[in-house]
Amino acid sequence: MSVTDELLANNAAYAETFDGPLPLPPSRRLAVVACMDARLNVYAILGLKEGEAHVIRNAGGVVTSDEIRSLAISQRLLGTREIILIHHTDCGMLTFTDDGFKDAVRKDTGIRPPWAAEAFSDLDDDVRQSIARIKADPFVPHKDAIRGFVFDVATGKLNETV
Amino acid sequence: MSVTDELLANNAAYAETFDGPLPLPPSRRLAVVACMDARLNVYAILGLKEGEAHVIRNAGGVVTSDEIRSLAISQRLLGTREIILIHHTDCGMLTFTDDGFKDAVRKDTGIRPPWAAEAFSDLDDDVRQSIARIKADPFVPHKDAIRGFVFDVATGKLNETV
Numbered sequence: 425m426s427v428t429d430e431l432l433a434n435n436a437a438y439a440e441t442f443d444g445p446l447p448l449p450p451s452r453r454l455a456v457v458a459c460m461d462a463r464l465n466v467y468a469i470l471g472l473k474e475g476e477a478h479v480i481r482n483a484g485g486v487v488t489s490d491e492i493r494s495l496a497i498s499q500r501l502l503g504t505r506e507i508i509l510i511h512h513t514d515c516g517m518l519t520f521t522d523d524g525f526k527d528a529v530r531k532d533t534g535i536r537p538p539w540a541a542e543a544f545s546d547l548d549d550d551v552r553q554s555i556a557r558i559k560a561d562p563f564v565p566h567k568d569a570i571r572g573f574v575f576d577v578a579t580g581k582l583n584e585t586v
Numbered sequence: 587m588s589v590t591d592e593l594l595a596n597n598a599a600y601a602e603t604f605d606g607p608l609p610l611p612p613s614r615r616l617a618v619v620a621c622m623d624a625r626l627n628v629y630a631i632l633g634l635k636e637g638e639a640h641v642i643r644n645a646g647g648v649v650t651s652d653e654i655r656s657l658a659i660s661q662r663l664l665g666t667r668e669i670i671l672i673h674h675t676d677c678g679m680l681t682f683t684d685d686g687f688k689d690a691v692r693k694d695t696g697i698r699p700p701w702a703a704e705a706f707s708d709l710d711d712d713v714r715q716s717i718a719r720i721k722a723d724p725f726v727p728h729k730d731a732i733r734g735f736v737f738d739v740a741t742g743k744l745n746e747t748v
Contacts, residue, residue, distance in 0.1 A: 427614045427668050428733050434633025435744045442742025448676055450624040452589045460640040460656055462612040465629050471596025474630075478622040481643040483656040489701045490652035494622055494645040496691065497703065502678055506589050514610055516664055529658065533724050539651045541659065562695050571590050580604025582597045 446475035448502065454478070455498045457554070458510035459485035459517075463577050466510070478504060484517040485510055486542045486550065487557040496563040505566050509554050510582065511547045512575035518545060547574045551585040608637035610664065616640070617660045619716070620672035621647035621679075625739050628672070640666060646679040647672055648704045648712065649719040658725040667728050671716050672744065673709045674737035680707060709736045713747040 454477040458466050466472065466479050478498045480491055487509075498504045522541040530536040544550035551572035559567050573582040616639040620628050628634065628641050640660045642653055649671075660666045684703040692698040706712035713734035721729050735744040 426731060427616050428670055428731065431616075431632040431634070431670070432744065435631055435742075438631055438633065439742035445676065445740040446625050448623070448625075448678055452624075454589050454593075455622070460617070460642045460660065461610075462637045462639050462641070463608050463610075464641075465634075465636050467627050467629065468636075469597055469600055470593040471600065472593065472627075474627050475624045477624050479624070479626075479643050480622045480645075481641050482652055483640075483642075483659040488652045488655075490644055490650045493650075493699070493701050493703065496699070497645040497678065497687070498622065500691070501682065501687075508590055508593070514607065516610060516659065520663065525659070525663075529662070529725055532727070535724050537655070537658070537725055539655050541655065562697050563691055563699055565694070569588060569590065578607040580597075580601035582594065 450475065450477050450502060450504055452476040453504045454506045454508065455480060455495055455504045456508045456510065457485055457487065457491055459483070459512055459515060461512055461515065464510065464512060464575060469575060469580070469582065478502070484515065484542050484544065484550070485554070487554040488542065492561050492563055495558065499564060499566050506569040507558065509551055509570070509572040510575050511551050512577055513547065514577050515547065517543050518547070548585045612637065612639050612664060612666055614638040615666045616668045616670065617642060617657055617666045618670045618672065619647055619649065619653055621645070621674055621677060623674055623677065626672065626674060626737060631737060631742070631744065640664070646677065646704050646706065646712070647716070649716040650704065654720070654723050654725055657720065661726060661728050668731040669720065671713055671732070671734040672737050673713050674739055675709065676739050677709065679705050680709070710747045
């Protein structure tokens with residue numbers, strides 16, 4: 425039995441007590457951009473309920489053109505206005521460099537990835553860069569309420585980047 | 587008081603009962619790619635616990651180069667082997683076209699986005715395309731266990747795309 429099959433059994437239990445369809449636009453008018461890290465249960469960390477916020481996640485919680493696409497759709501078509509960015513301690517992105525990762529992939533596949541790996545060496549500094557990338561972008565219209573945090577995987581706390 | 591401030595109060599409560607740091611690699615060796623939709627509480631839908639799976643999310647739950655980057659890092663550096671893709675009923679991506687969205691952005695900003703909006707008109711068909719994009723990519727090494735689903739926002743059930 426695969427992990428996927430086990431999780432489908434969990435889904436059957438979830439559906440048994442599921443409470444009807446909610447509206448499409450996020451009721452809190454918020455979009456969260458967070459790392460894909462398995463320890464970040466974003467709904468639990470922020471006390472979010474279903475239907476309240478868009479949740480965008482990727483390796484590092486960084487902002488590339490795909491996060492800009494998601495944020496532009498979130499704000500322009502579905503009415504969100506605030507953005508929360510979440511990086512976290514003990515992040516995998518701190519353990520390698522773009523060149524090192526891309527050299528290893530080339531050695532394995534014969535092809536160097538054309539995309540940046542987006543590794544970083546300082547969490548708060550990369551949160552600041554992620555905010556700067558959104559602020560510099562012409563397609564995300566609402567930039568007055570963007571705040572960035574580092575989640576501490578040891579304590580469960582969000583510490584704001586200043 | 588902003589929504590962000592309210593959620594930070596929730597985080598303080600979360601941290602009070604938080605139970606220590608878990609290991610970095612996902613214990614279930616799974617990566618999930620899902621839509622950013624607010625109604626998709628991925629941990630709850632799949633019965634995932636903290637530390638078990640990478641969760642990658644974007645507008646539509648589509649696969650672009652940034653999801654390939656995240657999946658490549660997930661499999662190559664952090665040992666995941668299975669992939670679950672989740673689209674969902676009543677998705678915002680069904681309500682517009684790439685051209686329509688990009689024309690509207692150009693009208694507002696003077697600039698047509700250089701990225702695809704990734705709108706789609708058929709959920710199962712786009713799940714299949716997302717799987718095909720992963721299978722066609724040279725940088726994601728493990729492709730034997732990829733399954734795709736449409737989450738029903740009315741019933742809470744995952745229905746597998748075949």
